[in-house]
Amino acid sequence: MKFYSTNGQSNPVSFKDALLTGMPQDKGLYMPESIPDLSSIFKQDNDLTFQEISFLISSEFIDKELSVSQVQDIIEKCITFEAPNYNIFDNVYCLELFYGPTLAFKDFGARFMARCMESFIQSANKEINILVATSGDTGSAVAHGFYDVEGINVIILYPKGKVSNIQEKQLTTLDKNIYVLEIDGTFDDCQKLVKKAFLDKSLKDKINLSSANSINIARLIPQIFYYAYSYLQLENKSLPTVFSVPCGNFGNITAGMIGKNIGIPIYQFIGATNSNDIVPNYLITEKYKPKPSVQTISNAMDVGNPSNLVRIIDLYSDIDSIRSNLLSWSFNDDETSIMISDISKKYDYVMCPHSSIGLLGLLKYMSMQSNHMNNVFLGTAHPGKFSDIVNPIINDTIELPKRLKDVLLLEKKSVELNNDYNEFYDYLLRTFE
Numbered sequence: 001m002k003f004y005s006t007n008g009q010s011n012p013v014s015f016k017d018a019l020l021t022g023m024p025q026d027k028g029l030y031m032p033e034s035i036p037d038l039s040s041i042f043k044q045d046n047d048l049t050f051q052e053i054s055f056l057i058s059s060e061f062i063d064k065e066l067s068v069s070q071v072q073d074i075i076e077k078c079i080t081f082e083a084p085n086y087n088i089f090d091n092v093y094c095l096e097l098f099y100g101p102t103l104a105f106k107d108f109g110a111r112f113m114a115r116c117m118e119s120f121i122q123s124a125n126k127e128i129n130i131l132v133a134t135s136g137d138t139g140s141a142v143a144h145g146f147y148d149v150e151g152i153n154v155i156i157l158y159p160k161g162k163v164s165n166i167q168e169k170q171l172t173t174l175d176k177n178i179y180v181l182e183i184d185g186t187f188d189d190c191q192k193l194v195k196k197a198f199l200d201k202s203l204k205d206k207i208n209l210s211s212a213n214s215i216n217i218a219r220l221i222p223q224i225f226y227y228a229y230s231y232l233q234l235e236n237k238s239l240p241t242v243f244s245v246p247c248g249n250f251g252n253i254t255a256g257m258i259g260k261n262i263g264i265p266i267y268q269f270i271g272a273t274n275s276n277d278i279v280p281n282y283l284i285t286e287k288y289k290p291k292p293s294v295q296t297i298s299n300a301m302d303v304g305n306p307s308n309l310v311r312i313i314d315l316y317s318d319i320d321s322i323r324s325n326l327l328s329w330s331f332n333d334d335e336t337s338i339m340i341s342d343i344s345k346k347y348d349y350v351m352c353p354h355s356s357i358g359l360l361g362l363l364k365y366m367s368m369q370s371n372h373m374n375n376v377f378l379g380t381a382h383p384g385k386f387s388d389i390v391n392p393i394i395n396d397t398i399e400l401p402k403r404l405k406d407v408l409l410l411e412k413k414s415v416e417l418n419n420d421y422n423e424f425y426d427y428l429l430r431t432f433e
C-alpha cells in the first residue's frame with residue numbers, strides 16, 4: 001500500500017519509506033492511500049485471537065512489502081501481552097492497555113515499529129541509529145521496543161532531573177543497543193539537539209540516522225489492533241459501541257478512527273483531554289489555535305499542539321462529519337482526582353490520571369444518552385506508574401507490578417552531556433562511526 005502526505009506536496013511512498021523516513025518532505029503526515037475493508041470479520045461471530053486479528057490488519061497495510069511469514073514473525077514478537085476489556089460496572093469497560101514492558105499503551109506502537117524496522121533492515125544489511133528526545137514515557141517505550149533488536153541502535157536524550165524516578169529507571173537500566181544521554185537542559189534543548197543532528201549533513205554522511213517519533217504511521221497501525229480486539233470481546237455486539245480515549249497528541253484516537261473506516265463497528269468516539277483543550281475548542285470554533293501546553297496531573301497528555309489533528313481532518317470531508325464522529329471535552333485536575341477516588345471507593349478499581357479522563361468523557365456522554373450501549377474507555381497506563389499522584393488521592397498505596405519493582409532496584413546507566421551540540425556530535429561519532 002502507498003502512503004500519501006496530508007500536505008499533498010510530496011509523492012506517495014511505500015510502507016517501508018513511510019516507516020523509515022517518518023515524515024514527508026513537505027512536513028505533512030503520512031496516511032494510507034486506500035482504506036482496506038475488513039468489515040466482514042466484524043459481522044460474524046468468530047474467536048480470532050489478539051495475534052490473529054493483529055496479523056490480518058497489519059497485512060493490509062504492509063501489503064506485499066514483507067512476506068506472510070515476516071509479518072507473522074513481527075506480530076508474534078510484538079503482541080505478547082493481552083489487552084482485556086475490564087468490566088467495571090454495568091456496561092462500562094476499561095480496555096486495559098498497560099500490560100507491556102513499560103506499562104502504557106505506547107508499548108504497542110514502539111514494539112511494532114521496532115520489529116518492522118528490523119525486518120526491512122535485515123534485507124538492507126546496514127545498521128541504523130535512532131535518535132529520540134523524550135520527556136519520559138515515549139523514550140522508555142521506544143527503548144524497550146527496540147531493546148536487543150538487531151541492526152538498530154537507539155540513542156535517547158532526556159533532560160537531567162526533569163523526569164520522574166520511575167521514568168528515569170525505565171529509561172536508563174537497559175544495556176546492549178540502548179544508549180542513554182542525560183542532557184543538562186530542558187526537553188526542548190534535547191529536541192533541538194536531535195533536530196540539529198538530523199539536519200547535519202556532515203554527520204549523516206558518516207552515520208546512518210533515523211527517527212522514531214510519535215507521528216510515524218507505523219506507530220498508529222498497531223493501535224488499530226486493540227480497538228478491533230476489544231470489539232470482538234464484547235458480549236453483546238448488537239449494541240452501539242462507544243470508545244472514549246484520553247488524548248494528548250490524538251494519535252491513539254486517530255488509530256481508532258482509521259479502525260472504524262476499515263470496518264470496526266464503532267458508533268461514536270470521545271476524545272477526552274485535560275486542560276489542554278485545543279481540540280475541544282477547535283470543534284466549537286472550527287479554528288485551530290495551538291497554545292503552550294499547561295502542566296496537569298495527566299502529564300503524558302500535556303500537549304498544546306496536537307499533531308494528529310491534521311490526520312483527523314484529512315479522514316473526513318468537512319467539519320460536520322468530524323463532529324458527528326468525534327465529541328471532545330476537556331476535564332481539569334480536580335475532576336480527574338475525584339473520578340479516581342470515586343471509582344476506587346465504589347468499585348475497588350484504581351485508574352491512572354489519564355485513564356480517569358477517559359472515564360470522565362465516557363460518563364459525560366452516557367449522561368446525555370438514553371440508549372443501552374457498550375461503553376468502553378481506554379486505560380492508557382498502569383496506575384502504579386503514577387503512584388506519586390494516585391496514592392494520595394486514594395489514600396492508600398498501590399501495589400506496584402513486579403516489573404516496576406524490579407526496575408527500581410536496577411542501577412542507572414547513562415552518559416551525562418552538556419547542552420552543547422559539539423559534545424553531542426563528538427559522542428555520536430566516537431560511539432557509532
Ligand SMILES: *Cc1c(COP(=O)(O)O)cnc(C)c1O
Nearest residue numbers: 248249250251252300354380381
Ligand atoms: C501518550 C499518552 C496518552 C495520549 O495519547 P495520544 O496518542 O498522544 O493522544 C494518554 N495516556 C498516556 C498514559 C500516554 O502515555
